[in-house]
Amino acid sequence: MDPDTGEDQEPCFLVAVIPTDTTDNVAEETLDELAALASTAGARVVGRAVQKRSSLDPAILLGKGKLDEVSRDVSAAGATLVIFSNELTIGQQDRLASALDARVIDRRALILDIFAQHAHTREGATQVELAQLTYLLPRIRGRGIEMSRMGGGIGTRRGPGETKLEVDRRRIRKRIRKLESELSRMEAVRGTQRKLRVRAGLPSVCLVGYTNSGKSSLLNALTGSSELVEDRLFSTLDSATRRILLPNGQAAVLSDTVGFIRNLPHELVASFRSTLEVVREADLLVHVADAAREEGMPERIKAVEGVLAEIGADGIPRVLALNKIDLVEPADVTRLGRAFEDAHLVSAVSGAGIEELLDAVLRDAGTTEALILEIPASRGDLISELYRAGNVRAREYRGDTAVLTVELPAEKRARFERYQARAREPRQ
Numbered sequence: 001m002d003p004d005t006g007e008d009q010e011p012c013f014l015v016a017v018i019p020t021d022t023t024d025n026v027a028e029e030t031l032d033e034l035a036a037l038a039s040t041a042g043a044r045v046v047g048r049a050v051q052k053r054s055s056l057d058p059a060i061l062l063g064k065g066k067l068d069e070v071s072r073d074v075s076a077a078g079a080t081l082v083i084f085s086n087e088l089t090i091g092q093q094d095r096l097a098s099a100l101d102a103r104v105i106d107r108r109a110l111i112l113d114i115f116a117q118h119a120h121t122r123e124g125a126t127q128v129e130l131a132q133l134t135y136l137l138p139r140i141r142g143r144g145i146e147m148s149r150m151g152g153g154i155g156t157r158r159g160p161g162e163t164k165l166e167v168d169r170r171r172i173r174k175r176i177r178k179l180e181s182e183l184s185r186m187e188a189v190r191g192t193q194r195k196l197r198v199r200a201g202l203p204s205v206c207l208v209g210y211t212n213s214g215k216s217s218l219l220n221a222l223t224g225s226s227e228l229v230e231d232r233l234f235s236t237l238d239s240a241t242r243r244i245l246l247p248n249g250q251a252a253v254l255s256d257t258v259g260f261i262r263n264l265p266h267e268l269v270a271s272f273r274s275t276l277e278v279v280r281e282a283d284l285l286v287h288v289a290d291a292a293r294e295e296g297m298p299e300r301i302k303a304v305e306g307v308l309a310e311i312g313a314d315g316i317p318r319v320l321a322l323n324k325i326d327l328v329e330p331a332d333v334t335r336l337g338r339a340f341e342d343a344h345l346v347s348a349v350s351g352a353g354i355e356e357l358l359d360a361v362l363r364d365a366g367t368t369e370a371l372i373l374e375i376p377a378s379r380g381d382l383i384s385e386l387y388r389a390g391n392v393r394a395r396e397y398r399g400d401t402a403v404l405t406v407e408l409p410a411e412k413r414a415r416f417e418r419y420q421a422r423a424r425e426p427r428q
Contacts, residue, residue: 009044010042010043010081011043011046011079011080011081012038012043012045012046012079012080012081013045013046013074013077013082013102014031014085015051015082015083015084015085016031016048016049016084016085016086017056017061017084017085018053018085019052019054020053025295025296026299027050027052029299031050034107037107037114038083038110046077046078047074047077047079049073051063060095061088061092061096070082070100071099075101079102081102081103081105083104083107084106084107085106085107086107087107088104093105093106108265109135111264111265112135112265112267115128116128116132126179126182126183130183131267132267133176133179134176134267135265135267137173187277190278202253203252203253203283203284203365204278204281204283204365205253205282205283205361206254206256206257206278206279206284206286207256207257207285207288208257208260208279208288209287209289209304210260210304211258211259211260211261212290213288213290213323214288214290214324214348216240216256218288218323218346219240221348221349221351221354222254222354223254225240225242240255241253241254242254242255246361246362246365247358247359248362250362252361252365257279258272262299262303269307269311276311279311279313279316280311282313283316284316284317284318284364284365285313285319286318286319286321287301287318287319287320287321289321289323289343290323290324291323291324291327291333291345292325292328317364319344319360319361320342321344321357322343322346323346325352326347326350333345344360370405371405371416371420372421373386373403373404373419373420374419374421376400376401376402377400377401377402382419383404386408389408389412390408391406392404393405403421
């Protein structure tokens, strides 16, 4: 029985079709990651196969001989589900299911299923359902009544809040529009919360990284909170924001959000835009990588950078934190330090390197600064803008001048520089 769902683990067989120039290590890592995803979804991996091809067969992806071999292996292993690492069209999915005599899904459907299991808040559930329906919409053509009789199991799980699946394209589009409207309202609430943080003069720092890199553990170590920590992929979907004190005593906000993965389905990137807004609007990103999984780490770092570019966050300053060094041999820690000279080697478990990481956050987060500004009392528009843009700590009037002590974000300081109070010469 799967400990999370209480369901029997479905026996599944994994297949990856990869380019001929792919190294054996990368091929194995592709299957290992697919196996971890399948396990997270509640499946039991009973076999795996890989084929290197210079071009994919447009009908069945695999070569005919390899397909026959996989069919025999699937039958011998008793697998009822075959998961492909490649994205499948509905035609390929149908032909492969017929040839393999098993249900067939692709990696995208598998990831969507995992998100459906782990979405616990209303916003997360809405985002996942929108992604599922966006994925489903182009795949119902020609399937007729079959789509109204979705069976149980991985890849067919009903999305949170979703009603009956006997829906046609028109009803799906209508549901998608409703979900998008709900997310827009939730996004407006998030926008209001962000404005309040800006007005309070709090720098925003966001943890990003590949799934299962230890971001939630690092959030707990940096803030003393107790967010869910599991050694599973995508255990955290809903962003968490906590207050943090920097080494100079100044407060900031630290956010953790959904982990990234290679080729994160576009449906999820689009649906989670409000959650990922916290990444786009951060003053600093802390990119967390798993130091205990050195093999393939450059590729995982590159995958995260790719997602950041996709959501428009590639221009935000960032620091790299190699987490879990408590699981790395001392000699390997030294070598990692040389290989990643600008990285901070940390352990959320032992606390190693945490103070140095906080110093880097203080240095790079664009922290606020308290300024004394002398504004003409007649410029009520500027005074109102200061209240909106920063945190006004004190205000007094000296004749026709309003003297304000205000904390302003870095990007707002230049606008008010001309009003900054100058040091007065001491009387003789």
